[in-house]
Amino acid sequence: MAGAQCCENPPTLSSASGQGSVVESIGGLKAYTAGSSNSKAAVVLVSDVYGYEAPNLRKLADKVAAAGFFVVVPDFFYGDPYAPNPEKSIMMWLENHGTDKGFEDATSVIEYLKSKGIEAIGAAGFCWGGKVVTELAKTDYVKAVVMLHPSMVKLDDITEIKRPTSILAAETDSITPAELVKQFEEILSTKTEVDSFVKIFPGAAHGWTVRYDTNNEAAVAKAEEAHKDLMDWFHKYLK
Template sequence: MAGPQCCANPPNLNPGSGVGHVEELGGLKTYVNGSSQSKLGVLLVSDIFGYEAPNLRKLADKIAAVGFYVAVPDFFYGDPYEPNPEKPFQAWLKDHGADKGFDDAKPVIQDLKSKGITAIGAVGFCWGAKVVVQLAKVEFINAAVLCHPSFVTPDDIKVVEVPIAVLGAEIDHSSPPALVKQFEEILSAKPEVDAFVKIFPKVSHGWTVRYNIEDTEAVRCADEAHQNLLEWFVKYVK
């Protein structure tokens, strides 16, 4: 499910943000950071606002700083969502479905492996969570994290094969706590899949990447989620 919260708090896109650089991976422009000697990779799949969002790149840099090679592809081919009365969100979404994102992610993963990366984690934000849950198979990645997912269904969760963390928001109409709890119940019935499910109180959909950097509490909540996903990847991407 997607709604107004998916489009709220749009970032000011900045192609020059971050301390990494842009190169091509799997046919997509991709922001990358991290040691080329690392054998461990993390793929970030953005929300609808795309790979130039400064907070997203800041998180990529944070993940790279602990030893991962991080890739943030431009799954929207230079066309991230922008409020436009002539092209409403649903019309934009028809051109940028998560199934296409899933197909585009596979050659990116192949390119990461061709660099010598032997273990890969993936984290998806909002729109990107649907892509990552489809990647959550042993042939693609080693671990997954979903942050305030959109479009993810219980049926998606049922077929997950790798360790997965779901970070939900208390104030979320796309994946309300009741749905996240349903995900937790499904995962609890799959003892072969390690899982971590957490609902963050008093935060809204998008809080991990679309926070106000001048709001101390918002930054603290985002940092807590970032720490959780980092701990997940340190544990399972090795």
């Protein structure tokens, strides 16, 4: 996950952002939640390295909840999201926040939701979270996943996917280049038993779906296009 793009445009984190609420424990993790917990369909949003307090991520959670899903955005970093620091590189931070632990925590959250009667669960992951949901897509924990500008995902990961998978990628991405995404698409196209949707957004850069400038109409429109694709995928498989 090396590369400056991962850390560009850091959001201003806010514990008060969003129209939902923060709960102390869902499957052992603090989480932002939106929508009705009585819904039979839930979406788990797995953040990028900046964590669950990012305002644009919570705004997306509210939007997905308004479409009829119960949405959970867990604090996978236990109060320690990445903060740009010349003395602490992203690689140093990752030593304490691996995606393997993220996957383990995600399964705990999903098991909790299932114990509450939620029948259909999907997961969407951004950058760091893209790798986490890729691991989920190899299992029966979820019914469908969406990866948005994922990082650390390899060709071997794609060969193991068994759940319907949507990949929303950036044209300009040094972490997961468009050429690699096209290889992902080729592999998925051979897996006739697994539905897939792959889209490379022209002019988009890594992180565009959650780290956009809300005052830039073009950036907002491009992010909203991806958000619609995400919701369409979950409507198809969770409703």
